[in-house]
Amino acid sequence: MRNANSPKRITTWLAWLGLAPFFLFGIAFEIIPVLTLARSSLTAQDALTLSNFERALSPMFVESFRNSIQLSAATAFLGVVFGTLVAHAIVTTRNQFVRDAITALADVTTNFGGAPLAFAFIVILGSTGVVTLILQALGVKLYPTTFRIYSIQGLMVAYLYFQLPLMILLVIPSLLGLRREWREAAINLGASPTQYWLRVALPILAPSLLGGFLLLFANAFGAYATAWTLTGPDVNLVTVQIAALVRGEVQLDPALADALAMLSLLVMTICVAGYQWLGGRARKGAR
């Protein structure tokens, strides 16, 4: 933006020095630790090897990846569908107070998670929880077979509590970008509301929806506190396995933890990079 032309080359160089503290922080606490992790995941007996990754692909850890991916995909999908539905209800309501209040609620609750959230769900849906008791009175017996909050199903319900509001916040700007004239034009040209949604609105929204899915997926995949509080070591998730290895609860095999960590970093990187790329596309599309 500014002219960084030749007479000022030296001062420009010095100006970069002003950013040094920040870059030093990032290098010291983000870049170097992650690179150290990558190196030790690829090392055994001081030699370059993939053997740590071979051990990371044993059945127990493959199952942990399957569980984590299923949990993340399911809550991301449900989050995208219901989040978009609620967001659509919010942006089309004529009641300004409802709109502001629910947006504020989404703002507040998307930061929730972890221990208090998990505990709140034990209170309502645990084996003696209030919703469990009400359903029992109505003749629906959740425990011990139909549903348990201390399981993957339970985690799905708890994760939706922070996935839904996140999706709502992500998709509202895109929904506001849908112009009323486009809908009118489509209807005037003979399209039904369903046709308008399938042929006009959804293709426009697609990058935001897909980007939202990826960010929600990453959000759930990296989650640990909620799962740990709710299910402890009972549910086999990647983050739970890595944490157990870090705490040395299982056998002492540090390189195995490093390999698992690198694999989960790979999943996360794909999601976040995809989100960034689609976000750029969605912003361009909106113009």
Place this chain on the structure above:
Amino acid sequence: MKDRGIWRGIVIALFLTFMIVPFLATVLFSISVRWDRTIFPEGLTLEWWERVTSRSAFETTLTNSLIVSLVTMFALALLVTPTAYWAHIRVPRGKPFIEFLTIIPFGIPGVVLALALIRFYSEVPLPLINTPNILVAACMVIALPFMYRPVANALDAVDIHTLTEAAQSLGAGWRQTLWRVILPNIMPGVIGGCLLVFSTVFAEFTLTNLLVGARFKTFPIYLVEFTRFDGRQASALAVISFVIAWLTSLLIIWIAGRGGRPAESLGAR
């Protein structure tokens, strides 16, 4: 048109129920004598609140959480605000690198960040590993985007070039310009970022658990311990966490309503 309004009402009502019932139930549970056999609580009491707040660990863990949150918040504000301003005004080509470093935390799960920090800093002779210092550094990493985005948005929203030139033509130095001219203009962004950092770090469990464990117990660690052996006292602690999160978030929204809107965020999962 009328049935469409009903559809909207149902969607919003279901959403509100899902979001509010867990919180209300926890509040009611914390003041119930007993609420695990009947649909309504068997009497109300403040006993669990009195018991849990009278323990010395309650005060210690609350203080520890406050210390970590406030130190992280001030350290990030001091690191990020001058950097963001400097990059905006003098080194725009540095911005992509800064943004890259502020996106990385989204891609690193808490357990992986903890593991990476342990791997590197257990080999380095600095007073970091197993101390609250490494916890603050880790919290600064995860909260970095929450500080940077609102500040960068605030800088985009005001004409900092004109402000800077005006200040300097009147003889102000860089420090004076940032402190006396720019900062007051981007204050809503800085405060919004600070609050977002505060609420994220206050609720932090994963990094604390793995990096310092029992050596430095914070409030969320205390809460999780209680969920394992006394649900009723745990519920009082959960309500406190909820209220702190609600209050800081409402404050953020209120400030954002008066200035720039803070970015969407991923909290302590």
